[in-house]
Amino acid sequence: MPLDGLFTHALVHEFNELIVGGRITKVHQPYPNEIVLVVRNNSVNYPLLLSAHPTYARAQITRIPYENPQTAPNFVMFLRRYLEGAKLQKIVQIDNDRIINFYVNARNELGDVQEIRLTLEMMGRHSNLFLVREEDSRILELIKHVPADQNRVRSLMPGATYVLPPAQNLANPFTEGLDVLAPMILDTPFDDWAKTIQSTYQGFGRDSAVSLARTINQPGDHLAHAKNWLARFNNLKPTLFTSDKGALSYAAFDWLQDHTNAQHFQTLGDMLDAYYIGRAERERVNQQAGSLVRVVKNELKKNTSKRKKLLATLDDAENADDLKVMGDLLITYPHLVQKGMTSVEIENYYNNNALLKIPLDPKLNGLKNAERYFTKYRKLRTAVAYVNEQMALTDAEIAYFNNIVAQLDVASPKDVEDIRLELTNGGYIRANKKNKQKPKVSKPDQFQSTDGTHIEVGKNNLQNERLSLKQADRRDIWLHVQNIPGSHVIIHSPNPSDETLVEAAKLAAYFSKARDSANVPVDYLPAGKLRKPNGSKPGFVIFEGQQTLFVTPDHQLVSQLKIKK
Incomplete structure (x- = not known):
């Protein structure tokens, strides 16, 4: 189901059971349109995600780890002033709409207590998050400022009076009941029941309306x-x-639904984590990595074009001896050449006196044309060593950026900044001189094998280098897919079980460019045998004496082994 008014009702019901009465201990803004409030209640910390994302707007208690930016955005600094340390008094849904109010009592600059509310509107691309002073409905701040020329219905700027979105004028099923519904729709064709429900009651998405229609259509008391x-x-x-095609959908309870599998969760938050972990994480990465993807694509295009030119030069160099022959003959x-001639045929004494047609520069005489051919010959012969050197460097750059592409494909939001830092250090991206803080490299992903052995997976070159060459014990086992861009994997054990070795190999295969392949070769050996050539790119290592396993990547195994924070 989409996140409609009915599901919002269920969310508010869960929030009232888990976090109302708790105290807001921390406020974070890990992503541009999303806030995380850490609410401590009954000695438990609940990370409450409030998202105004245009595609994935929602409210939920999340356990998905996140990394905060080094510099806190202005909006979260404003929220901290009002919310940190405040008690969450109540949580209320507006009618049966996708709007939730979170109420706290906060102190103003004079120390007086005032009621503040955080209002989340989950309205697709119009989603927004407001901090509002309750006594006069004044908007203190909001996560998306919307100029008047983009919204003529209401003002969405700080200082304006908060006004609800236009009402739908439909009945709230939770306050007005469903008494009139059953007799109303029973007089219409079943195919129209869902539309009738949506046009009568507020907060029904298409999936919810279809589910209710199917429920009413069962034998027995329709109203009951x-x-x-x-x-x-x-x-x-x-x-x-x-679904049988692998599509995911969710509901607040196990209703009548066409599906092949139904998985149950303890909380709505856990279920939404499972539903959104791939979608929302990928979208966040795409948002953060947009500029990086452009840089990488441009570098790949530039180096691919350079490689073609170098190959053309090498092809010409293979024919350099022909230029020397022409120069020798001229x-x-x-005396056979006069100015103005564009070509001449001369007996080639290098080839049984066969006639050889030689192109000429009409502005030059025979000796000058000969000198021109000798000059080209010498340049091409001299260029071969340089071109081969440049070819090796260009091939290394292409391999490097293909590796970056593979890392972006499996990156989580915290990994993107590491890749940005690496490209900045490499001179591919201009450094931000305003940010004087020293960037921190994020930690590798943490896993635990079935028998309890600790496994780490580097998701980018900076993580890979630090993990493999600085943090790993010499006796720990290092794994990497064979001859394919991918992550470095470390098993923190000198003698892992066969089961752990296979599981780690599957992790290495999954976090690589071969994640959609079968029978992937994965090399492994003790980390102490790794060597880093002088001047090589971050994360690049050489080794020998490896052994090889053949495995198939397994997404479910990755989820199963990952250590939840």
Whole structure:
């Protein structure tokens, strides 16, 4: 189901059970349109994600780890002033809409207590997050400033009065009930029931309306079916559905749904984590890495074009001896050439006196044309060593940027900044002189094998280098896919079990360019045998004496072994 008004009702029900009465201890803004409030209640920390993302807007308690930017955005600094240390008094849904108010009591500059609310509107591309002073509905700050020329219905700027979005004028099923619904839709064709539900009641997405229609259509008391269905939004059984084509959908409880598999979760937050971990993480990476992708593509294009030119030069160099022959013939028979001639045929004494047609520069005489051919010959012969050197460097650059592409494909948001730092240090991106803080390299992803052995996976070159060459014990086992860009994997054990070795190899295969392949070769050996050539790129190592395993990447195994923070 999409996140409609009914699912919002279920979320608010869960929030009231878990975090109302708790204290907001921390406020973070890890991503441009998303805030995380850490609410401590009953000695438990609950990270509350409030997202105004245009595609993935939602509210949930999340356990997905996140990395905060080194410099806090202005919006989160404003929120910290009002929210940190404040008690979460109540959480209220507006009617049955996708709007949630989070109320706290905060102190103003004079020390007086004032009621503040954080209002989250989950409205697709119009989603927004507001900090509002309750007494006069004044917007203190909001995560997206919207100029008046982009929204003529209401003002979405600091200092304006907060006004609700235009009302739909539909009935709230939780306050007005479903009594009129069953007799109303029973008089219409079943195919129209979902539309009738949506046009009568507020907060019904298409999936919810179809589910209710199917429920009412069951044998028995239709109205009782409808009321029982609606009551389930206060008696939750979070369910993730998987279709026979692999498509995911979710619901607040296990309702009538076309699916091949239903997975149940303890909380809505856990279920949403499972649903969004791939989608939202990929979108965040795409947002953060947009400029990096352009840089990498430009570098690949530039080096690919350079390689073609170098190959053309090498092809010409292979024919350099032909230029020398032409020069020798012209210098032997200069009298056969007169200015103005564009070509001449001369008996080639190097080839049984066969006639050889030699192109000429009409502005030059025979000796000058001969000198011109000798000059070209010498340049090409001299260029061969230089071109071969440049070819090796160009091939290394192409391999390097193909490796960066593979890393961006499997990167999480925290990895993107490491890749940005690496490209900046390499001179491919201009450094931000305003940011004087020393960048920190994020930690590798942490996994635990089935038998409890600790495994780490580097997701970018900086992580790989630090993990393999500085942090790993010489006796730890290092793994990497064979001759394919991918992550460095370290098993923190000198003698891992066969099961752990295979699991680590599957991790190495999954976090590589071969993640969609089968029977992937993975090399492994003790980390102490790794060597880094002088002047080589970050993360580049050489080795010998490796052994090889053949494995198939397994996404479910990755999720199963990953250590949850």
